[in-house]
Amino acid sequence: MSATTIAPDTRIPLRGHLRHTGALVRRNLLWIRQDPESMFDALLFPIVFTLLFVYVFGGSIGQSLGGGQQQYVQYVVPGLMAMMGMNMAQGVGTGFNQDFNSGVMDRFRSLPIGRGSVLFAKIAVELLRMLFATAVLMIVGVLVGFDIENWAGLVASVGLSAVFGSALMWVFLTLGVVMKNAQSVQAMGFLVLMPLQFGSSIFAPTESMPGWLQAFTDYNPLSSLADTARGLMVGGPVAHDLWVTLGWSVALTAVMAPVAIHKFRTKS
Amino acid sequence: MTRIDNDPKAANSAVTVRGLVKHYGETKALDGVDLDVREGTVMGVLGPNGAGKTTLVRILSTLLAPDAGRATVAGYDVVRQPRQLRRVIGLTGQYASVDEKLPGWENLYLIGRLLDLSRKEARARADELLERFSLTEAARRPAGTYSGGMRRRLDLAASMIGRPAVLYLDEPTTGLDPRTRNEVWDEVKRMVGDGVTVLLTTQYMEEAEQLASELTVVDRGKVIANGGIEELKAKVGGRTLRVRPADPLQLRPLAAFLDELGITGLASSTVDAERGAVLVPILSDEQLTAVVGAVTARGITLASITTELPSLDEVFLSLTGHRAGAPQDAEPADDRQEVAV
Numbered sequence: 001m002s003a004t005t006i007a008p009d010t011r012i013p014l015r016g017h018l019r020h021t022g023a024l025v026r027r028n029l030l031w032i033r034q035d036p037e038s039m040f041d042a043l044l045f046p047i048v049f050t051l052l053f054v055y056v057f058g059g060s061i062g063q064s065l066g067g068g069q070q071q072y073v074q075y076v077v078p079g080l081m082a083m084m085g086m087n088m089a090q091g092v093g094t095g096f097n098q099d100f101n102s103g104v105m106d107r108f109r110s111l112p113i114g115r116g117s118v119l120f121a122k123i124a125v126e127l128l129r130m131l132f133a134t135a136v137l138m139i140v141g142v143l144v145g146f147d148i149e150n151w152a153g154l155v156a157s158v159g160l161s162a163v164f165g166s167a168l169m170w171v172f173l174t175l176g177v178v179m180k181n182a183q184s185v186q187a188m189g190f191l192v193l194m195p196l197q198f199g200s201s202i203f204a205p206t207e208s209m210p211g212w213l214q215a216f217t218d219y220n221p222l223s224s225l226a227d228t229a230r231g232l233m234v235g236g237p238v239a240h241d242l243w244v245t246l247g248w249s250v251a252l253t254a255v256m257a258p259v260a261i262h263k264f265r266t267k268s
Numbered sequence: 269m270t271r272i273d274n275d276p277k278a279a280n281s282a283v284t285v286r287g288l289v290k291h292y293g294e295t296k297a298l299d300g301v302d303l304d305v306r307e308g309t310v311m312g313v314l315g316p317n318g319a320g321k322t323t324l325v326r327i328l329s330t331l332l333a334p335d336a337g338r339a340t341v342a343g344y345d346v347v348r349q350p351r352q353l354r355r356v357i358g359l360t361g362q363y364a365s366v367d368e369k370l371p372g373w374e375n376l377y378l379i380g381r382l383l384d385l386s387r388k389e390a391r392a393r394a395d396e397l398l399e400r401f402s403l404t405e406a407a408r409r410p411a412g413t414y415s416g417g418m419r420r421r422l423d424l425a426a427s428m429i430g431r432p433a434v435l436y437l438d439e440p441t442t443g444l445d446p447r448t449r450n451e452v453w454d455e456v457k458r459m460v461g462d463g464v465t466v467l468l469t470t471q472y473m474e475e476a477e478q479l480a481s482e483l484t485v486v487d488r489g490k491v492i493a494n495g496g497i498e499e500l501k502a503k504v505g506g507r508t509l510r511v512r513p514a515d516p517l518q519l520r521p522l523a524a525f526l527d528e529l530g531i532t533g534l535a536s537s538t539v540d541a542e543r544g545a546v547l548v549p550i551l552s553d554e555q556l557t558a559v560v561g562a563v564t565a566r567g568i569t570l571a572s573i574t575t576e577l578p579s580l581d582e583v584f585l586s587l588t589g590h591r592a593g594a595p596q597d598a599e600p601a602d603d604r605q606e607v608a609v
């Protein structure tokens with residue numbers, strides 16, 4: 001190695017990071033404008049799932065809740081909000097993987113920008129899609145009779161979904177970088193999400209589940225997220241589940257964000 | 269290891285590579301490569317698929333870390349000063365690296381912003397480069413709708429936004445038809461005219477001859493020859509003159525006549541009976557003129573007379589004694605996905 005010392009590499013100022021992330025957000029938004037079909041899932045998912053769950057399971061689960069279908073609407077809509085966020089979060093990995101295989105990533109990575117910018121921009125746009133899906137969900141929810149008892153709670157729930165959703169996006173971004181093609185990213189995401197979503201209190205109360213499953217659902221962050229949203233919007237205890245959800249969000253981000261950025265930086 | 273700082277060859281070179289090594293498991297994509305590209309020149313890196321060309325470009329653009337060796341671009345170390353280095357390079361890959369969903373203008377504007385131009389500067393630069401690369405009319409169309417040539421031009425424009433000191437052209441015309449290829453060559457020549465240093469990788473001797481002033485021939489991760497392009501051409505036998513007499517019966521007499529001419533240094537001719545032509549290896553324009561002059565003076569009616577550059581295969585055959593890219597393909601076709609990290 002050379003005997004002379006080499007000046008350390010320059011650092012990118014915060015303003016630079018913001019500028020780069022902004023430019024990349026614009027790119028991702030232009031993608032949506034170019035390809036509006038990419039919003040179909042955000043539009044149709046909440047509609048289809050709300051109608052399915054309310055009208056297929058609503059009657060019977062509602063009865064066990066001590067009411068009817070209306071009781072179930074109050075139960076499931078906040079749960080669906082939690083679920084919707086996670087489905088949107090999963091999409092981030094697939095899209096990112098496609099990006100990688102198109103060669104445009106090489107250009108980005110040969111530019112003097114922070115490696116995180118590309119990932120932050122992706123997350124920002126995915127959060128916007130998540131907000132859109134949540135808005136659709138609330139409209140459909142109200143149409144099938146959901147009663148928003150606490151508007152501030154609604155806003156807080158949306159915020160909490162976004163926090164947990166973006167934490168989970170780091171996991172899917174990592175999958176998107178590491179896995180070879182978009183199909184495997186999707187399959188993997190499905191495998192991770194399915195048990196989390198159905199083994200939770202999103203769709204039905206967990207009291208009637210076997211003990212071993214309850215042990216799982218109790219620690220499942222999606223249960224906490226759904227229960228918090230429920231508590232915030234229609235009333236009920238909140239504090240414990242809120243802290244559990246926030247704890248998961250912080251832990252996931254702290255572990256997975258550096259991993260995702262590192263994998264992105266060193267992908268060859 | 270060589271010290272770049274005390275290396276006289278490295279003094280005015282824009283790209284300096286010493287002992288660069290990159291392995292993919294068992295295969296050695298780069299196996300101790302040395303390279304110097306002088307400022308303001310075009311260095312052609314010629315080699316078959318799998319020779320390590322793309323790996324070299326990827327290391328020099330900080331997309332890949334070398335396993336050993338050193339490389340500097342415009343004085344910046346590829347490993348230790350990647351951000352500064354990225355500011356002075358432009359990259360166009362063999363995989364057209366434009367965003368197909370974005371319109372041409374948006375592609376350029378985006379890169380401008382990522383290179384820290386102000387909104388106004390980025391807009392102006394996008395307009396200017398679209399104009400220069402004759403893409404103004406297609407500015408608002410998604411790049412995915414562009415023809416192959418337009419896409420390469422957009423790719424070149426994108427790599428020029430930051431006014432790079434060193435430009436990497438990784439097989440810029442692979443997969444293009446001859447007309448589009450000429451179009452891209454013309455653009456590259458204009459860029460070189462502006463004083464950019466270019467590192468060009470190619471599989472075609474013809475492309476190297478058109479664009480490069482110096483040539484490095486690589487094979488299986490090793491440099492097997494380098495030097496001025498004329499120098500190397502002489503080494504590999506230069507051009508071949510293909511003379512086709514109008515009357516096929518003249519074929520052998522013509523060959524015999526040329527062999528008896530006694531032009532200095534002219535190698536003996538061969539007869540390509542199948543295509544009715546006599547082939548004469550020539551090393552200089554003087555020889556070419558002398559041969560054409562003698563044939564004309566003799567009064568032999570000719571159907572055609574053409575010169576041909578040696579193919580990559582022939583270059584390899586004369587340099588290494590084996591054919592290009594033969595048994596092992598050191599570099600995976602798509603090495604971006606090859607390495608699990």
